Amino acid sequence: MMSLARGLVVIRAFSAERPNMTVSQISQKTGIPRAAVRRCLYTLDKMGFVASVDGGAFNLRPRVLLLGHGYFASSSLSQAAGPILNRLSGPLDESSSVSVLDGDEILYIARAQTKRLMAMHLDVGSRLPAIYTSMGRVLIASLPYHEQEQYMARAKYIQYTPHSLTDATALAQELEQIRAQGFAVIDQELEAGVRSIALPIMGRDGRPMSAMSVGVHAQRMSIDDMKEKILPALQEAATELTILSKTL
Incomplete structure (x- = not known):
């Protein structure tokens, strides 16, 4: 073929x-x-x-969209995530997303977009480099160490912004911290002015199945405020999707 x-x-x-x-x-x-x-x-x-x-x-x-329509139409996880993201984004007035790890990228499978627009347009089907997104990092950090090492070995370090990590040592330290604290924060590494925070959605087998994140404008909210105001709501939504996903 x-x-x-x-x-x-x-x-x-x-x-x-x-x-x-x-x-x-x-x-x-x-x-x-x-x-x-x-x-x-x-x-x-x-x-x-x-x-x-x-x-x-x-x-x-x-x-060409027909090639992916069947997956999204039949994806139970994508359908289950939609209402949860809407309930998460509404009170926060911030966009939220669910993605899966696909090779060295994350693939968005569900998204709740608010009227607060960011420079980077994202929607279901969008792809971004995993190591420069909060969802990608939290998914990689949740993998067994030998799989993390495989990502590290083939990672492409690009200076998207002055904040971007550009070496394996810094990324390894970041992944270790994410693994310890259970969530990931990206501070303007892929797009200037954009911060995001993410949690993993774990499957029945103990492996990361997907990740959920909330993105904000850096001028509107500091990292400390994200941890205080967004993380609790994100944890509640991620727990709901985790429980629901185990019944799918």
């Missing part, structure tokens, strides 16, 4: 930063020969998943 695998890789090559890509650009990003990329794009175009634009580039079409 090499053709199927290549087609999926081609689809994943598109991103918010590169919504339009040529055959050569996709080939360079994926490592797939240009002739094979061209064949994939031809088939995807016929199926309505991509379309050609000016200059010989291609972009994704709305039909």
Whole structure:
């Protein structure tokens, strides 16, 4: 099924930063020969998943959302999290989310968005680098040590902001602190002006199943205030989802 695998890789090559890509650009990003990329794009175009634009580039079409619709429509965890997030975000007037660990990224599976908009638009299906998010870190910190080491070994350290951690030693210390205290806080490491706090949702097998977080603007709330005002409500919501998830 090499053709199927290549087609999926081609689809994943598109991103918010590169919504339009040529055959050569996709080939360079994926490592797939240009002739094979061209064949994939031809088939995807016929199926309505991509379309050609000016200059010989291609972009994704709305039909590609069908590939993920089945998962979200059938995901019991996603459906269960929605009402809990709404009850959490309402009184706080802050956005909240639930995500799962997918490779080296987190995948948002449920979200309650308030009217307070942040620069980074996030919705169900959004992906972010796990080590630079509170949900990603709390999930990694909850894994067995040998799995944590695998993440550390392949982590890509990027200076997104002046606050971003950029070395393995600092990340290891941070994960150890998260493991000890049971929650993670990110202070403007991925996006300037944004702080978030997260808790793990543990499964029946004792492994982290997902994570729940609340994000705030740094100017509105300090880290101490987050721990005092948001953490108790987040703990209550996470406990509710943990109990509910074990009945799904």
